[in-house]
Amino acid sequence: MIRSPMRLATHVALLTVPLILLPPQSVIAAGGGGGGGGGAGGGELYGSSYSTPAPPSYPQEKGKRTTQKKRPAKQSSFDDPAFRDGYRAAYATIYERNDYAAAIEQLHALGRDDHPNVANLIGYSYRKLGDYKQSQVWYERALKADPNHVLTWNYYGLWQIEQGNRDAAQYHLSRIAEICGTTCDEYRSLAAALEKPPGTSLVY
Structure with missing residues (x-):
């Protein structure tokens, strides 16, 4: 039993010291939370932000460094399954079947001509067809969308x-x-x- 007001005050002071020594920020910090930009690589199915990606069924190219720059808003198109599947089909038409004219039609059908990945592949297809003027137009369009x-x-x-x-x-x-x-x-x-x-x- 505490016998005097002085001892009571001492006990109360001792009990409150740990609370004073632990600032609120330390509790928040202890919670962690993998902040840090969400950026490159996290959740993006198509690899780094600075290249035309291979569809998920194709192996990712090695030797690329990711960046922490914010992705262009158009990259979110890959979250749309219809767009992703259409892009994958056009990619296969180009790199597996070398049918560049058909690939151009498939890429236009996606309705995302200003997406840098789409514009780049259209430019590539025109170049492989020997139409350098149209190829240049589409390369410039891709770089305008993403320098x-x-x-x-x-x-x-x-x-x-x-x-x-x-x-x-x-x-x-x-x-x-x-x-x-x-x-x-x-x-x-x-x-x-x-x-x-x-x-x-x-x-x-």
Whole structure:
């Protein structure tokens, strides 16, 4: 039993000290919470924010670095199953069947011509068909939608080489280096193409 008001005050003071020493912020911090930008890689089915992705059924390319930049709003189109499936089908038409004219129709049918991934693949398809004027239009459209779209810089760089514009292709290579470094696939393939003698046929 506490015998005096002085001892009662001492006990009350001792009981309140731990509460005073633990600020409210420490409780919040202890809760953790993986904040940190949500950004690259988290929940995005299509890989990094700076390249045209392979559909989920295709292996992701190695050597890419992710960025913490906020993704363009148009990237959310991949959350739509119909868009994702249509994109996957067009991707297969291009890279498995090499039917570029059919792929252009499939890509237009998605109704997302200003999506950088879509515009880039349309540009690529036109380039493979030999229509360099239309190809350029679509590459420019992809870069307008996303100036850091690294695969467009790569494909457009190859376009420049095929047109004899090696200085412009070198500029594209420098832009790729700024976006993903010199070890990513896009940098290495364009650098290899630039090392070939002028007039060499490119298979990319």
